[in-house]
Amino acid sequence: MLGYWGHIAVAFLYAALAVWIFHRHGLSNKQQLFLLLGLSLTSAWGFVVSMMGVNNLFAYLAESVRNLGWLIFLYFLLRSGDGREQPKSLNYIYFSLTAVLVFQTIVDLLIANINLTTDAAILMNYSSYIFRMLFAAGALVAVHNLYTVSAPNARWGISLPMAALAALWTYDLNLYTINYLTQTVSVELIQMRGFAMTLLAPIFIAAALRNSELRLRLSRTVAFQSVSLFVIGGYLIAMVLLNTLIELIGGDYARLAQSSVIFAMTIIALLVLPSGQFRAWFKVKLAKNFFQHRYDYRSEWMRFADTIGFSGHDTTFHERVIKSMADILECPSGLLLTPSSSGQLMLQARWNWSSADVPSNPGTQYMVEFFETTNHIVIMDEARVGKDDRCDPRALPQWLFDEPNAWLIVPLVHFGKLTGIMVLAKPRIAWTIDWEDMDMLRVVSRQLGSYLAEADSQKKLIEGQQFDQFNRRFAFVMHDIKNLVSQLSILSRNAEKHADKPEFRDDMVDTLQSSVGKMNELLARLSQHNKVKRSLPKYYEVESVVVKALEPKRLIHPINSEFEPDLCAVFDPVRLETAITHLVQNAIEATENQAPIKVIGKKQGDAVTIQIIDNGCGMSESFVADELFKPFESSKSGGFGIGAYESMSLIETMGGNLRVESTLGRGTRFTISLPASATVKESEEDFSAENENQSFTNEGA
Secondary structure: HOOOOOOHHHHHHHHHHHHHHHHHHHHOOHHHHHHHHHHHHHHHHHHHHHHOOOOOOOHHHHHHHHHHHHHHHHHHHHOOHHOOOOOOHHHHHHHHHHHHHHHHHHHHHHHHOOOOOHHHHHHHHHHHHHHHHHHHHHHHHHHHHHHOOOOHHHHHHHHHHHHHHHHHHHHHHHHHHHHHHHOOOOOHHHHHHHHHHHHHHHHHHHHHHHOOOHHHHHHHHHHHHHHHHHHHHHHHHHHHHHHHHHHHHHOOHHHHHHHHHHHHHHHHHHHHHHHHHHHHHHHHHHHHOOOOOOOOOOHHHHHHHHHOOOOOOOOHHHHHHHHHHHHHHOOOEEEEEEEEEEOOOOEEEEOOOOOOOOOOOOOOOOHHHHHHHHOOEEEHHHHOOOOOOOOOOHHOOOOHOOOOOOEEEEEEEEOEEEEEEEEEEEEOOOOOHHHHHHHHHHHHHHHHHHHHHHHHHHHHHHHHHHHHHHHHHHHHHHHHHHHHHHEEEHHHHHHHHOOOOOHHHHHHHHHHHHHHHHHHHHHHHHHHHHHHHOOOOOOEEEEHHHHHHHHHHHOOOEHHHHHHOEEEEEEEEHHHHHHHHHHHHHHHOOOOOOOOOEEEEEOOOOEEEEEEEEEEOOOOOOHHHHHHOOOOOOOOOOOOOHHHHHHHHHHHHOOOOEEEEEOOEEEEEEEEEEEOOOOOOOOOOOHHHHHHHOOOOOOOO
């Protein structure tokens, strides 16, 4: 009697509720229409069960129709998200649940109308319970998805109907799980469903009083989790069906077959699910088929900010710059090239790409100018076959064409100036770059370009402060030297008055004159660097100037030199001699086994090159990029750390450039390039007296 009157109450309550909502709100939108449909079908289900009984074919069919009505309501509520049409592929989940209802109905009809054998009847009952369990679980996932993805201002309006539907399908899931496990119909739980549904009616009434427009917004994270739950549920159901089928078929090896199936499917899951390639493929397919836009811009931007802002000990700033862009496109590795003060590109950092064969001069001035003016993102697969009409092949060095994993070349431009070039490797799952990817890359590249420009400005500011501190220390030294010279001069004159004392005279005069001579020589050299203006570069013979710089060094270390005959270039002998002295001294200090240092001069195209080669300890790429040419950073005790910096500055003021090739444990090659033509344009601002003073101090040290 409780079951009968409970289902009668469901029939009248939900019918009255549907009529009341219709009169109160009308059919203002599709969501209201299908809400009325769900309420009406629930009323019809209660009426059929009360008239026909709970364990009846018509009762089962009415239940399926009721579930279909509420599924349609959820579907159109989801389609209303953000007020725009969602991709058609979003229908797949709801199509799957509808298919479950169809198969469930077919199984119910077969059980009621066909005489089945005992084994077939058991299989049909198993299938009926499994389909009902699968639908209830899938419907709960859909309800969870809808509530979680809804906007905060929409959750207030949909929370009550979502809670009522969740209670409905939770009851059904428990009911049919018990029936499946016990293989008997739990009549008491089926009879109580009518009473349970009457308790849910006030919740629908309260929801109608809120008069919500039932709007929501999709979330990629929740969609990914929901689809994952649906797939996992399907995987578990497939395991149950296969093992049930094996058990029904029977045979001597049924248990062995069941164990083998479970073991095989478990191994497959363990191999596939943890795979990064599988996750990347799954995300690509989910974004492509379930969303109008590939990216969840909010989460991508938060991850981008976290990557750039996290200053961990395992990655440098430039490596984080690469990683922040590579993560967006699921790229496993990348390279960052940055322009030097001379305009030449240099390898600034690698991220997970140790196998890339990057030359010491990875790009030309033309490459910098091309990307700076066009800001064009190059897809290397298209550039290799000549399909990129906007790309000038001359702007791309040959090593990029030869590197098979090079995928994208992304310029980083800040206010019209190139601050870096990103080389990204091919992603785990290849896809075709479209307009949305290009828009994302342009936005991120502009942001990274500003970060690199800011870091470079900060570096120059710190260097300027260091120069200022160094000059202050130097001014104090000069002041003390002048005081000492003045005092020693007075003392020297006074000492001459005591010439009648041979011991005092000899010792004091020798000591004082020696000190005064040294101090005057120091002041004279210092004054010369302050006042003398270096001459402009002219056409000179290279070998004689370089040999002059090498002669003092040959006394302490073996040096072999080779020069092409009549080798001439445009340079300033004083500047070149100073640069050669610094570089050769560095080579000597890096070589511990007295292995000879090679100095080779030859002509290459329109330039004359001077190579200084040693077989010493070598340097890492990060040291060359970040510290070698940084002033006031020295690994030598008592050193000022401006030798390599001054050498590069001196060579650049003569219109040349300095390149470095070095490998840890195998040695270093410095290559000085000087213009071979007599026509050279030089800035009117000569090399500053500040750097000359520091050069003198470094030589003295």
